[in-house]
Amino acid sequence: LVSSLSRRHSGVMLYNMLTGQGLEISCMSDNSSSTDSGCFRQTNRMVADALASLLPNNKRDESVYFANVLLTSSSSSTNTTLATTGILQHSLIVQDSKCSSFTFIDSKCSCKNEVNMCSNCYTPTSSRIVIKFLQLLYESTLNTTILHTKLVTLVEGTLNQAKVWTKLKSQYEEKKFLKQFGHHDSDAKVLSFFTYFVR
Secondary structure (H helix, E strand, C coil): CHHHCCHHHHHHHHHHHHCCCCEEEEEEECCCCHHHHHHHHHHHHHHHHHHHHHCCCCCCCCCCCCCCEEEEEEECCCCCCCCCCCCCCEEEEECCCCCCCEEEEECCCCCCCCCCCCHHHHHHHCCHHHHHHHHHHCCCCCCHHHHHHHHHHHHHHHHHHHHHHCCCCCHHHHHHHHHHCCCCCCHHHHHHHHHHHCC
């Protein structure tokens, strides 16, 4: 998934998920064939597994994962997504029946290139938490087991910081906390969303 997208789009998508924003996952199809239906079901499982790795969860106590994800199936002839219609800002499109190629749509993006980013993309990709995730996901030398372990460690570390975040009583304390842990201002939304997972 990450290898199919630019680093900027991957960063925006990760920030979207880590802050609990809405994200459409759309499987483009030419018709309602069994192959296309299989792609849609496979996408469903893929998204659930990906979110299980990127968001805190406890499989022993919870049978479902929390995420603001909407799974849809769209016709490739119309190429209409919730992002292109303005209902949601972000859509991730599965381009083929093997679910190996993806396109990311940000309806508010006005970037001219990867270097000169618009404010809608700069803020998410400035998140230090997102940068740490990207560094892991783009590390091609890691095998799957090690990658999963490192991702879980990063998620748990972020959750532990979110536990402290819930105790802060003022904006001054929040800014001091962000600076102390080397976070960007945009990380405040990630920590705030992770507080929903604090037990």
